[in-house]
Amino acid sequence: MHMEFVMADRLLEMKNISKRFPGVLALGGVSFDLEEGEAHGLLGENGAGKSTLIKILAGDYTKDEGEVIISGEEVEFHSPSDSQDMGISVIYQELNTLDTLSVAENIFVGNLPKRPGLGTVYWKTLNRNAKTVLDRMLVDINPKKIVGDLTVHEKQIIEIAKAIYKDAKILVMDEPTAALGEKDTASLFNIIRSLKLQGVGVIYISHRLKEIFEITDRVTVLRDGRLIGTENTGETEKEKLITMMVGRELKDMYPKREVPIGETLIEVKGLNIKGILEDISFQVRSGEIVGLFGLLGSGRQNIVRALYGIDEFESGEVHIDGKPVIVDTPATALKREMGFMPIDRKLEGLTLxxxxxxxxxxxxxxxxxxxxxxxxxxxxxxxxxxxxxxxxxxxxxxxxxxxxxxxxxxxxxxxxxxxxxSRIFIMNEPTRGIDVGAKVDIYQMMENLCENGAGIIMISSELPEMLAMADRILIVSKGKITAEFGREEATQEKLLHAATI
Ligand SMILES: Nc1ncnc2c1ncn2[C@@H]1O[C@H](COP(=O)(O)OP(=O)(O)OP(=O)(O)O)[C@@H](O)[C@H]1O
Ligand SMILES: [Mg+2]
Known part of the structure; x- marks a missing residue:
């Protein structure tokens, strides 16, 4: 008598997937799989093919070659709805919430419980159903709240809730933490953990290795559209993954150099915007990188927007090279040799x-x-x-x-x-969404600018980057600058503590 082993079918298998665009092989024979209750990370440099692989799974792109197998059966997707019908949900970075509607309406959009004939909505049922879905995720958001009033993370939760209610078996997240602070990231991870326990498989894309180690069970690395390998996260190391990603060893993640600090380039004196900013004063000298650190909503963005002439301020002065100047529009800022990197690149930074x-x-x-x-x-x-x-x-x-x-x-x-x-640069999350190899290049570039006499104001939510690159760090909290740390004295704990009191 022989024993027969019955293997549970994998949730997902993608085999030898290829996809070409004019002039680019986006994916060349890539295989990837996902088990029930697993979080599987997807890593690779910019343009490696991560999003393309996901878009094929989501039915947004059609593959040129290869197979997609879901719970043992081969499938062909001709549209996103084909993919959704098979229990696949993708949370993209650009969220798709309807901001004028309530939380509950957003979750059940297109499927509101209605009275037969009359067509009016059963609001009680709707709100109760929404609460059930949110409870399943262990989050406490009022189903009646208008989505436009929610934070980015809460909106993201709504998108996940939509997926849960549709009984998604496979949840894909493409750089979900890019716009989140530490606290919201922790909350997102708790949600992912609870979904895993319920058997959901999660595909997780992020350039932040720390997150890959924290939340994934396995990790697959792509490079130039090719599969480099799949590792058990618990048995691999950061250096190994970086080498797999960039194809060489990276010696120094943060190439900070000693640069002579010169004259004051820009000085801000007592900037006020009623209810938003209070008595903001600081200066940036030539050769210096000054970091602004604070929680989401602390006022960091308001400070740099006011400096660059995007938002008006009520009182206060700006001096450039020791002389008072009026910078009331981005065009005048540009004439004053100021450069600005917006936080929302898609909206403000690029003409697509x-x-x-x-x-x-x-x-x-x-x-x-x-x-x-x-x-x-x-x-x-x-x-x-x-x-x-x-x-x-x-x-x-x-x-x-x-x-x-x-x-x-x-x-x-x-x-x-x-x-x-420019000579004065405002850099908003300068390496957000950028792969490790390219990050180092950008840090080099920042150091070159400083060496040539520029000054940089840097906003970053990535603490290691802040600690490694800034010469001074100003803490912004509730619209005020509440503390300042020099490069030597700053630590992760001190910054977080100062930013949260
Ligand atoms: N619609 C498209 N038309 C033409 N080329 C495309 C299209 N979508 C992706 N590509 C190309 O395919 C390659 C892989 O892109 P993809 O978006 O999958 O990269 P990625 O790994 O998600 O990178 P990133 O980390 O920068 O988001 C890139 O060279 C990209 O320019
Ligand atoms: Mg991408």
Missing amino acids: TLSVSNNITMANIDNLGTGPLIDRELERKDAQKWVTDVKIKTPSLETDVNSLSGGNQQKIVLAKLLETG
Whole structure:
């Protein structure tokens, strides 16, 4: 008599998936699988093919080759709804909530419980059902709340709730923590853990290795559209994953250099915006990186927006090179040699339907001529320089930024900022969504700027980055600067403590 082993079918198997775009092999024979109750991380440099793999699973893109097998059966997706019908839900970074509707309406959108005939909504039932779904995730949000009033993380919870109610078996998250602070990230991880216990399989994409180690069971690394390998997270190491990702060893994650500190470039004196900012004063000297650290909503964004002339302030002064200046629009800021990297790149930073080259040179177009006189050759040259320096992976300078990977779009925002040739840089989360190898390049670039006499105001939610790169760190809390730490004295604990009191 022989024993027969019955293996439970895997939740998901993707076998030898290939996908080509004009001029790019986005995926070449990549295999990936997912077990019930598993969190499987997906890692790789910008443009490695992570989002493409997910979009094939979501029915957004059709694969050129390969098989997708769900619970033992091969499937073909022709649209996103085919994928959703098979229990797959994707939470993209750009959330799809309907901000004028309530939490409950958002969760059950398209499927509200209605009275037969009359078509009016059973509000009680709706709110009760929403509460049941939210309880399953162990979160406490009032189903009647209007979604527009929620935080980014709460909106994300609503999106997950939608997936749970549709009984998703496979939940995909593409860089879900990019816009979250430490506390919300911890809350998201608790939700992921509770979903895993309920048998949901989670595919987790993030450039933050710390998170990969904290939340995943296995991790798969892609590079240039190829599968490099899959590791058990508990049995691998950070250095190993980095080497798999970048194809070489990275010696120094934070190439901070000793740069001579010079004259004060910009000084802010007693800036006030009623109810938002109170008595903000600080200065940035040539060669210096000054970090602004605080929780979401602390006022960091308000400070830099006011400085750059985006938001009006009621009282206070700004001095550049020791002279009072009025910077009331971004255009005047630019004339004062200030450069600004917006927090929401998609909305403010890029024109998605324009080419790589047009986007990079946009802010500096005045120096390239006007109208028909724009020196296209010079424009190309400038753009090409940044594509090389910042290592933007694009089929050509004429490619629409729309079709580039998320990280490469971010690099274009940086290139655009550098192209302005400014002296005072406001850098908002400069490495968000950027892979480890490219991060090091960006830090190098920041150090080069400082060496050439620039000053940088940096906002970052990544503590290791803040601690390693800033010369001074100002704590922003409830619209005020409440503490300042020099580079030597700053620690993770001190910053977090100061930011949360
Ligand atoms: N719709 C598209 N049209 C043309 N090329 C595309 C399209 N979508 C993706 N690509 C290309 O396929 C490659 C893989 O991109 P993908 O978005 O999968 O990368 P990624 O691993 O998600 O990177 P990131 O970390 O930067 O988000 C890139 O070279 C990208 O430019
Ligand atoms: Mg991506």
